[in-house]
Amino acid sequence: MRELAGKLLRLDRRAIFVLIALATLIPLLYPVGLPIRVSPEVRRVFDHIESLPAGSVFLLSLDFDPASKPELYPMAVALLNHAFRRDLRVVTMTLWVSGTGMAEKVVSGVASEYGKRRGLDYAFLGYSPGGANVIINMGQDLNAAFPADHYGERTADLPVLRGIRSLRQVNYVVSLAAGTPGVESWYVYGKEKYGFELGGGVTAVIAPGLYPFLDTGQINGLIGGLRGAAEYETLIGMKGKGMAGMDAQSATHFIIIGLILLCNLFYVVAPGTVVRSFDGPQDGPGPSTGLRTGSPQEGQR
Amino acid sequence: MTLFLRRTLPLLLTFLFGVAFAVQYYIPHPVSEGALTEISIWLRIILGFAMILGIASLCQVHYAKIRTRVAGWGYSLVVYFSMLITVAVGLWARGQETGTGLGWIYTYTLLALQGTMFSILGFFVASAAFRAFRARSKEATVLLVAAILMMFGRVPLGEYLVPAAGPLAGWLLNVLNLAARRGIIIGISLGGIATSIKIIFGIERSYLGGRE
Secondary structure, eight states, rough: OOOHHHHTTTTOHHHHHHHHHHHHHHHHOOOOOOOOOOOHHHHHHHHHHHHHHHEEEEEEEEOOOOOHHHHHHHHHHHHHHHHTTTTOOOOOOOEOHHHHHHHHHHHHHHHTTTTBTTTTEEEEEEEEEEEEHHHHHHHHHHHHHHSTTTTSOOOGGOGGTTTOOOOOOOOEEEESSSSSSSHEEEEEEIIIOOOEEEEEEEEEGGGGGGGGHHTSSSSEEEEEEHHHHHHHHHHHOOOOOOOOOOOHEEEEHHHHHHHHHHHHHHHHHHHHHOOOOOTSSTSSSSOOOEEEEEOHHHTTT | OIIIIIHHHHHHHHHHHHHHHHHHHTOOOOHHHHHHHHHHHHHHHHHHHHHHHHHHHHHHHHHHHHHOOOHHHHHHHHHHHHHHHHHHHHHHHEEEOTTSSSHHHHIIHHHHHHHHHHHHHHHHHHHHHHHHOOOOOOOHHHHHHHHHHHHHHTTTHHHHHOOOHHHHHHHIIIIIIHHHHHHHHHHHHHHHHHHHHHHHTOOOOOOGGGTT
């Protein structure tokens, strides 16, 4: 038993990679579609958009780059679908330069599905340099922050922005963020001074850090990770990429839980096995797993 | 004169702007608001120049690597090559992405590469979990149990198998995590305020550079 445990602990990491790849691919190809429970923090974003009368100004800031696309893109699709269904005036932008093309694609794509016209029903302001300072600038004078939209049209002439001189005239802002500038920047430099309501959508890694802001009402709702996107899709009755990814996420989470439990079991059975896959000289690409067997004391390092 | 330009003037400007815009927040007079509007534009222009500084620094670092032939210097050549190609194509496309080479580079290289880099993390996390996530101490055991509960309760399969798993994961996030995070945020904020005061009053001068 001890020998078997030792052997399994020395398992080639590529076997684990294959396991994860299969756990991701199979549910994507053959989805089960387990029901998704909607958390209160996601429901609050949905309820707030539902409460806005048609013609209200909804600003969606897509503050992420392609690295966070799998988690935040489905959120953007769901929120835009909801906003266009509610006939809100949708204003979109990004504070991340490398996310500009992606943001443009999602905004124009969803808008075209609803027959919404650029400049009249929605606007994509694009990217403006300055990070959090853009938020202050928009709070003071929106046209100064974005003299022209992404397509070069003067923002002062856009019918969708009629009557909007600054962030004070915006009814609801949601920042979909993968870092800084993101939700916290929108709160500190925007909501605090200009008084709009703020919601957030972030990657699963960032979400736990924003719960204090949720509890105090500094943000009114929070969509966290792919799970949050799937919850929002459930609320608006849409089968999007968030829901499609939840089966894969279920499978990979269970694989990781299984691996953690096995790892601990093996260490109990074979306490002398030392794993050097992270600090050893053999930690590189190739067939070697960089493992060796040593004393229990070494294993405690 | 050199000392004045290098030390006294920056300290004076930092003090004046620091105090003025800390006070400005509490004065909603049109003049005060106008000053904030103006300064927010200035800040964005200055940050635009910071981007140029960043590119110059990037070029310098990678040039040094190529010149001294350090390990992996070939990657530095790739940096130069990719940057120059992207800039050239971007200028040719006049900054427009739709239907241009710039859009192609963005969609089929940047987007794909960044997505791949991030997705690889999932594989390494699984491998690391198998080899390193061990209950070696009380603290590690608490972390391990919390991680398992979160992973179990945040996916539909976990909630389907154990209906209480979802609310339990929510409780962990909304109570235990929130309390810890709040403490950290308060600590960071107090530290930020203290550092700001030190910078405004010239006690903290490291931003002036090593020869100050």
